[in-house]
Amino acid sequence: MNGSSAPSSGSPTSAPADAPTMPLVIAHRGASADRRENTLEAFVEAEAQGADGVELDVRLTSDEQLVLAHDPRLGDGTLIRSTTASGLREIEALETLPDALGVAPGIVNVEVKSDEPAEHLARxxxxxxxxxxxxxxxPAGGRYVVSTFDLDILALLASMGCEWPTAYLTMGVPKPELAMDVAASMGCTAYNPWHPEVDRALVDGAHDRGLEVWTWTVNDLDAAVGLARLGVDALITDHPAAMRAHLADAGFVARDPADEAAAARG
Incomplete structure (x- = not known):
């Protein structure tokens, strides 16, 4: 992502000079098809499967602690934002962001979840x-992305001078070109649409605005090849190993770690 891309775990194979480069393969909540999502085990498995990075979700508890969780409620209906971190862990084992950052491979895409009422700006x-x-x-050199569906959060990130790349997540927007304009105006480096809504015009429009396209959640491997041929920059998937293998079979070449490291250094 504009100097933030992580190296692939595999070595590049011999291929024609004009062979297309494989998009980043990002493990959705870790390798969530094989391990419980948003857990250290899922992140370790993502690395074993050759993912270029992981996507994870963070939420704020009632006592202002961060926990990793996609949904606003636990399986028994407990509302995360209304419960203390210790109270939540009595019900379900939840990871912390620092622990996840200690094991997650490559790029870490931190999605900030918020189901707070609009007036709760302080939270x-x-x-x-x-x-x-x-x-x-x-440690210096880590590659992170902060993403969200929440425009208020994007605006706050811009006002806080966030030093890491940011991304605007969307699903079902009637006019993607307007959403991309908003993302660009807020200093985002990526536009992250739901994959059925991606077409050539969207990819070209994003790139024309200086935005990368990270699309989610792509588990149909043939669809992934089509998206890669459209020029998306990253595919977020529950199946990183299968995704990489299928893209390689379709002629996409893994990124060269030396080139990626040089890009990351700027």
Missing amino acids: RMKVLELVLSDLARR
């Missing part, structure tokens, strides 16, 4: 302060 600020603080504590 939106708090979740971002915690996320950015946790990222800042990591």
Whole structure:
């Protein structure tokens, strides 16, 4: 992502000079087809499967702690934002962002979840302060992306001078070109649409605005090849190993780690 891309785990194979480069393969909540999502085991498995990075979800508890969870409620209906971190862990084992950052491979795409009422700006600020603080504590050279569906959060990230790339997630927007304009105006480096809504015009429009296209959640391998041929920059999937193998069979070449490392250094 504009200097933030992670190297592939595999070595590039011999291929024609004009062979297309494989998009980044990002493990959705870790290798979630094979391990429980948003867990350290899922992130370790993602690395074993050759993912270029992982996507994970963070939410804020009632006592202002970050936990990894996609849904606003636990399986028994407990509302995360209304429960303390310790109370949640009595019901279900939830990971923390620092622990995840310690094991996650390559790029880490932190999706900030928010089901807060619109007037609760202070809690939106708090979740971002915690996320950015946790990222800042990591060793230099880490590659992170902060993504969200929430335009208020994107605006706050811009106002806070976030030093990491940001991405605008969308699904079902009637006019993608307007959404991409918003993403570009807020300093995003990527536009992350739901994959059935991606076509050539969207990819070209994003690239014309200086935005990469990271699309989700792509588990149909043939559809992934079609998206790669459209020029998307990253495919977010539950099946990173199968995705990489299928793209390679379709003629896409794994990224050269030396080139990626040089790009990351700027």
